[in-house]
Amino acid sequence: MNSAFLNGLRADGAPPEPFERRLADLPLTVLVGVTGVGKSTALDALKSGALRALPDRREVTDAVMILPLAGREVRDREERFRLTAQYRSEHPGGMAQALGLLVADTRVWGESPVFDGLRGLDEVQYAAQSFPAWRFVALGAPDVVRVGRLLGRGDTFDQVNADGASDLRAALANLKGVQDVFSAEELENLVALSAQGHTPQDILAKVKIVVSERRHYDPQAAEAFLRTLPPERALILDTVALNPEQVAQAVREWA
Structure with missing residues (x-):
């Protein structure tokens, strides 16, 4: 992992300092959804409170998956999907598993940060079952x-x-x-x-x-699984039925 990309985060290994906590143990709020579903609106609503946003999926992917596998920066989205699929072949939990192996400096990220985000059933199921303190905000919109x-x-x-x-x-x-x-x-x-x-x-x-993205992640399956969780752990929003202001309000009220 190239920790230079991830200020205040490091791979688990050395014993944690008093100010460090494993992300696996923190009450992390996770945004769930594929590209273009409106996660930025929900993230802004969460950050308007006391929550701090961790480096996003793209940054963590670069540091934990892309650079170790490719040895270089990769911008083409289809090539990135191929490389992340290669990572998931060895780490079934994908991004959720990668996050759970990181240690956070709470002086930088606080005790209850936000992460944008997880995708697909495998990542969401792994996260929910492996990290009981994590909570999920899922957003959806039709592909068109x-x-x-x-x-x-x-x-x-x-x-x-x-x-x-x-x-x-x-x-x-x-x-x-x-x-x-x-x-x-x-x-x-x-x-x-x-x-x-x-x-x-x-x-x-x-x-x-x-x-x-749909070939690698199934948003419907992820949403169906999240609906089996208690409402205090999962909030599911349709970002077509709700305008950005309504999405933000729903997230603030739930958080």
């Missing part, structure tokens, strides 16, 4: 909505090879696994996004991100 949000957010991290987008309809139809995520009508709606000022390359790139 997620594509639209990715197109609108302009995150430079949302990089993926989008060659072949000159015929967007054909490129989407030939995308591996796309029929498992989008209906024929939804694909037509995605093609129509080009009339709203989005380039075919950008649309194809964002659809690739959503399809790749």
Whole structure:
């Protein structure tokens, strides 16, 4: 692990200092959801209180998974999914297992930090069963909505090879696994996004991100599992039915 990426966090190994606690033992609040479901709104609501946000999933992934496996920085989202899948083949709990092996300096992160976030059934189930003090805020949105949000957010991290987008309809139809995520009508709606000022390359790139993510993580299965937990441990929100202000209010009231 490259600890330079993770201020105030280190791998478990040496005995903890008096001001250190294993994340496995802290009452961690964890955001659950795939890209584009609105986790930033929930995170802002949690940080408006006394909770402090740990380095996010991307930073922990770089330090714990990507750099040890690839030996370099990796920006392409599909390659990152491949590398994190390789990590999960040896660590079934994925990010949840990686977090549980970290020790936090409570002078930096406090006694009840927030983490953004976990994805999929394997990570959520591992976390809930292994770390009984952890609590979960799950957010969901349809995949078509997620594509639209990715197109609108302009995150430079949302990089993926989008060659072949000159015929967007054909490129989407030939995308591996796309029929498992989008209906024929939804694909037509995605093609129509080009009339709203989005380039075919950008649309194809964002659809690739959503399809790749769904191939590796199942948000519906994760949500179904979280519904089996007591309400004080899991809050589940639909970020289409609720606007950002309502999401934030629900999180603050639950927290």
